[in-house]
Amino acid sequence: MPRVQPIRHLRAHDYGHLIRRWRPVARAHGLRLMPFASAGGYELYCVEPRRPHPARPWIYLSAGIHGDEVGSTEGCLEWLATTRLAPDDFNLMAFPCLNPWGIVNNMRTDAEGRDLNRTYHDDSVPQTTAHKALLSGRRFDLALALHEDYDANGIYIYEIKGRRPHWAGAMLAAAARHLPIDTRRTIEGRSSRAGIVRRKIDFDQMPLHPEAFTLHCHHAARTFTIETPSEAHLDARVAAHVAVVETAVRLCLDQPPPPQTAIYI
Numbered sequence: 601m602p603r604v605q606p607i608r609h610l611r612a613h614d615y616g617h618l619i620r621r622w623r624p625v626a627r628a629h630g631l632r633l634m635p636f637a638s639a640g641g642y643e644l645y646c647v648e649p650r651r652p653h654p655a656r657p658w659i660y661l662s663a664g665i666h667g668d669e670v671g672s673t674e675g676c677l678e679w680l681a682t683t684r685l686a687p688d689d690f691n692l693m694a695f696p697c698l699n700p701w702g703i704v705n706n707m708r709t710d711a712e713g714r715d716l717n718r719t720y721h722d723d724s725v726p727q728t729t730a731h732k733a734l735l736s737g738r739r740f741d742l743a744l745a746l747h748e749d750y751d752a753n754g755i756y757i758y759e760i761k762g763r764r765p766h767w768a769g770a771m772l773a774a775a776a777r778h779l780p781i782d783t784r785r786t787i788e789g790r791s792s793r794a795g796i797v798r799r800k801i802d803f804d805q806m807p808l809h810p811e812a813f814t815l816h817c818h819h820a821a822r823t824f825t826i827e828t829p830s831e832a833h834l835d836a837r838v839a840a841h842v843a844v845v846e847t848a849v850r851l852c853l854d855q856p857p858p859p860q861t862a863i864y865i
């Protein structure tokens with residue numbers, strides 16, 4: 601009889617368990633875990649360096665803005681817990697879970713029924729407003745937003761058009777050991793090739809702003825949104841996120857971008 605592979609991340613919807621697991625991992629990397637907002641009865645946390653390393657790249661990483669995407673929250677933590685990079689190679693600002701109520705209830709939305717990833721233009725939403733306030737004035741060399749997609753037949757990446765060389769191909773190649781690459785030619789109405797959707801920021805086409813717009817327009821030299829297929833085995837989704845993040849951070853360390861200039865569209 602074929603052996604059934606056990607799932608390692610059985611408590612992926614237990615938010616308290618997630619944050620308890622973050623604490624020692626953050627500490628080991630010289631990072632502090634700070635609450636920055638509360639919503640739906642839960643604290644939202646941010647992770648940042650206790651003492652930033654001068655002249656080292658700044659990395660932004662977020663997960664769990666959609667609560668039915670636990671491969672993202674588990675992948676985010678698993679990457680930091682297992683990375684082979686040294687803690688002082690980079691500065692990390694991470695958001696372990698931007699929608700705790702959603703994670704606990706396995707819902708895309710928050711407790712008020714909002715898709716938080718469509719509210720970054722709206723200053724009346726407490727969680728995203730607090731998130732934007734925390735990011736104010738900060739610049740990152742690389743920003744990664746981790747997600748999952750029920751319609752996906754493999755992993756894919758949104759790469760906002762901009763800096764070359766493009767990195768999404770190398771990021772997907774690293775994940776291909778764990779998951780197939782999404783084969784669709786059209787994803788969410790945009791053309792896709794080999795799992796890569798290269799998009800421009802188009803405020804007219806997307807008046808409800810996702811997190812990635814804010815990151816690209818105000819904070820990050822490169823912004824990627826990574827999507828794993830929700831119905832694949834959870835461990836494979838986690839492993840794919842880990843591989844993508846590790847590859848992107850290594851590319852960032854190997855090829856630091858030129859001095860930062862503001863990018864406004």
Ligand SMILES: [Zn+2]
Nearest residue numbers: 666669747748
């Ligand atoms: Zn999502």
